[in-house]
Amino acid sequence: MPVAEGVHIIYTVRPGDSLYSIARRFGSEVQLIEQSNALYPPITDPGLIYPGQVLTIPETGVGQPRKISYIVNPGDSLYKIGLRFSATPDLLVGLNPQILDANVIIANVPLDVPAFIYSVERGQSLYRISRELGVPMNELIQANMGRPGFSADLLFEGFDLIVPLPSSRNIVVSEPLPGSTIMPGQALEGTARAFEGTLNYQLFDESGRNVITEKVLQVSVGAPQFGTFSTALQFDNQPTSPNGDLWVYARSAVDDRIIDLVQLRVRFAGI
Numbered sequence: 001m002p003v004a005e006g007v008h009i010i011y012t013v014r015p016g017d018s019l020y021s022i023a024r025r026f027g028s029e030v031q032l033i034e035q036s037n038a039l040y041p042p043i044t045d046p047g048l049i050y051p052g053q054v055l056t057i058p059e060t061g062v063g064q065p066r067k068i069s070y071i072v073n074p075g076d077s078l079y080k081i082g083l084r085f086s087a088t089p090d091l092l093v094g095l096n097p098q099i100l101d102a103n104v105i106i107a108n109v110p111l112d113v114p115a116f117i118y119s120v121e122r123g124q125s126l127y128r129i130s131r132e133l134g135v136p137m138n139e140l141i142q143a144n145m146g147r148p149g150f151s152a153d154l155l156f157e158g159f160d161l162i163v164p165l166p167s168s169r170n171i172v173v174s175e176p177l178p179g180s181t182i183m184p185g186q187a188l189e190g191t192a193r194a195f196e197g198t199l200n201y202q203l204f205d206e207s208g209r210n211v212i213t214e215k216v217l218q219v220s221v222g223a224p225q226f227g228t229f230s231t232a233l234q235f236d237n238q239p240t241s242p243n244g245d246l247w248v249y250a251r252s253a254v255d256d257r258i259i260d261l262v263q264l265r266v267r268f269a270g271i
Helices: 019-026 030-037 078-084 089-095 126-133 137-143
Strands: 007-012 054-058 067-071 110-112 115-119 160-164 171-175 187-192 198-205 210-218 227-232 243-251 258-268
Touching (some): 019 030, 019 054, 089 187, 187 243, 210 227
Parallel strands (some): 007 067
Antiparallel strands (some): 007 054
C-alpha cells in the first residue's frame, strides 16, 4: 500500500507566504510540496498558492516515524479540527497531553492528529481508494477540503491524500493501517482511554469466521487518562477469505456490552 512515511505537516497558507518560505519554515523542499499537493499544470501555475489553501508539507528528515501534525489556525477549536479528521475533541486531547484546557488552543502550534498520508497511484479514484481502505468517501473529502490539488472526481498520481485513522471517542488505532495486508505477528497499536485500562479485540474474515477470538488488551494507563497500547496479533484460525475486519473496543462496566467500537478493514497475506 502506497503509504507516505515520515513527518507531514498540515498547514493553511497565510498572506505573504510563498512555497519557498513555507519550505524553509518546516524543513521541506519546494519540489516536494508541489508534488504532494499537485501544484503544477493543469491544476495551477508552478509555485502559485493562495491564502486559505491547505497544504501537506513533507519534512525531509530520514528515518522519522510516521506522524501528521496540524498547525493550529487563529479561530480554530478542537471541535473544528476534529471535524476535519473525523475525531472527537476528547481524542485530540488524548493525543496531545500538552493541552491543559480543551477550550484553549494556541494558534501556530502543531497538534498531532489521527491521520496518515496515502500517495495516490496512477489511475486511482477517490471511490476506489475509499473501497480499498474501508474509509467512507465523505471522511476523505472532509479531510482534504481546501487543498489546491484535491478533487473528489479526479486525483493525480503522487498526490498526498490525507486519510483519517479509524477512531471512536476514546480509541484510535494507528497500526495496522486501514486496507493494509496483515499476517500473524502483525502489530496492533494505538491510543485509548478505557476503564481500568482494559480493551478487547477480535478479527473476522468476510464470512464472519473468527480469525482471532476475543482477546484482552491492556492500555498503559487507565481512565480518565489516555494511554498507549501495543500487542502482536496471533491468529486462532486461518482466514477463509482475502479480506477481514479488525475490531478494537471496550466493554461496559455496567452491562458488558461493546462500547467505543473501532473497526478497520484489513487484507490477509497469502489469500
